[in-house]
Amino acid sequence: MTWVPGAAGTPYGAHNLPYGVFRHDGDQRRIGVRIGDSLLDLDGAEAAGLVLAGGALRAPTLNPFLALGRPQWNAVRTRLTELLTDQAHRAAVEPLLLPLADVELVLPFEVGDYVDFYSSEEHASNVGRIFRPDEAPLLPNWKHLPIGYHGRGGTVVVSGTPVIRPSGQRATPDGPVFGPSTRLDIEAEVGFVVGVPSEQGAPVPVDRFADHVFGVVLVNDWSARDLQAWEYRPLGPFLAKSFATSVSPWVVPLDALADAWVPAPEQDPPVLPYLRDIPHLGLDLRLEVDWNGTVVSRPPFAGMYWTPPQQLAHLTVNGASVRTGDLFASGTVSGPARAQTGSFLELTWGGAEAVALDDGTKRTFLEDGDTVTITATAPGPDGVTVGLGTVRGTIFPTGAPHR
Structure with missing residues (x-):
């Protein structure tokens, strides 16, 4: 003690x-x-x-x-x-x-490359139903490999940094227009910080995860859904994501989470050999999302379909190297219930169902002045709790000074 x-x-x-x-x-x-x-x-x-x-x-x-x-x-x-x-x-x-x-x-470390995955089956299915209502929720490749995209390491910022509302193109019935995003959203995620680099051309196997990853941070991958809906086909997110990604100021070592590993969801169909992590374990992290003082969601990380070791193995299987300070994030953490979703896109079902906050206001997407706070805990030794810190951000209008 x-x-x-x-x-x-x-x-x-x-x-x-x-x-x-x-x-x-x-x-x-x-x-x-x-x-x-x-x-x-x-x-x-x-x-x-x-x-x-x-x-x-x-x-x-x-x-x-x-x-x-x-x-x-x-x-x-x-x-x-x-x-x-x-x-x-x-x-x-x-x-x-x-x-x-x-x-x-x-910011506790100099961020190298930043990769964001898409590893919650519930989140991917919800987004598919919202964005592609006439198609299957999951695309055919989703259960065969951890989907991800390269983000912008230079706009990863520490908790508390103001988030300026981004501008970009969005679709209207009369064609594309340019202006501030009107559907600004969050994504509650968990990030993994690389310590030891790997060699280019040498993939990192699933059983070498702990040799390279030092620890964990909380992530809010701010997302402009109107920009995203217009730009994401065929190559995926770009300006809708690159304007800001917030991380918590504390890097929790993997050793502090030794008691938080639990069986991960069964993967069907079976994954290819390079993705087979035995035992197949995920982390029992319990997230909480607060919107202007109201807890609106409690996403469970234990249900993520793709595990952190699988993400790192896939990230490097083509020979891509990782460097000290690289950050890869889990993707939005969502559970099967509406109150377990890690984005407001899902919580309000594409903006169709407003959320009532404790201050009497209602929200669909973020308004200027809104503050979102994400916290998380994990089980520790002998019944104690491990705190993962806080990632917080407040929305400022387009053109506002950074500080």
């Missing part, structure tokens, strides 16, 4: 220890690890010789530490657990703890 006041028994106890990057009093960016409602300054800890990582923890971004690989990740995690649970270290460590309320959290 941790000696840090107030941290024991919380989702951010010594069983979790997610990593982030922060600024304090306007200083340069530094790496920290969360414990309860405090943050341990790892730059200061390594400078003092309390933890050793070859200087990687003194960098302004997590990337050098991510690149070190699992043996070093495990060694640092073991040492941090010792520092934060053994009273013998309290006098040396306590001066390096900062209240979270006193720091600014920034």
Whole structure:
């Protein structure tokens, strides 16, 4: 049990220890690890010789530490657990703890490539019914491979960054017009952060997932549905997605989720050999979507048809490499019930059924000034809960200043 006041028994106890990057009093960016409602300054800890990582923890971004690989990740995690649970270290460590309320959290890693998948059968089926009502909900390839697209790494932003309403082309009965999106939406997702790179031409097998992936973030893949409906055939999303993707500021290590792996849905028809992950496991992550103070959905990640190891295996099977800081996201997390959907497109069934919020207003898609907050938890050891942080964004009108 941790000696840090107030941290024991919380989702951010010594069983979790997610990593982030922060600024304090306007200083340069530094790496920290969360414990309860405090943050341990790892730059200061390594400078003092309390933890050793070859200087990687003194960098302004997590990337050098991510690149070190699992043996070093495990060694640092073991040492941090010792520092934060053994009273013998309290006098040396306590001066390096900062209240979270006193720091600014920034993007924790430099994002390389960003790939977004489409791995929820419920979400894909719902979108198919809404966008293609006269066709089969799932396209013939959907159960044979994890569908995905390359996004824009340069517009991945940390939670709290304003989201400017995008403009683009949308269809009307009189032809295409240009202007701000009128059907702005969210996608509640889970993202996986690559630590150790792979070689170009060398696929990453499903059983090597944990050798390359360091941890997990929450993702909101903001989506302009009117732009998407006009542009997505035949090549898929482009401007409807590339304007902003928000991620949570904490990277939760895979080791913190060791108790969250559960059997994944059966895959029928059987997948090709390179996608066979035995055992076939997914993560029991429980998401919650809040719209202007009203919880409107609780998407269950455990039901995702395609698993994270399968996504990484498919991403690299053609010889494409991954790099330190690459991010691949699950795609929208949706369950079978309307109150488990991870997008407002599904929640309002294409805008046909407005959602009543607790403040008395009704919504179909996002209006300027709306705030969406996505949180998630997972089961941890001995009945405790693992917190995955928060990803939050507020919509600003087209042309508004970034900050």
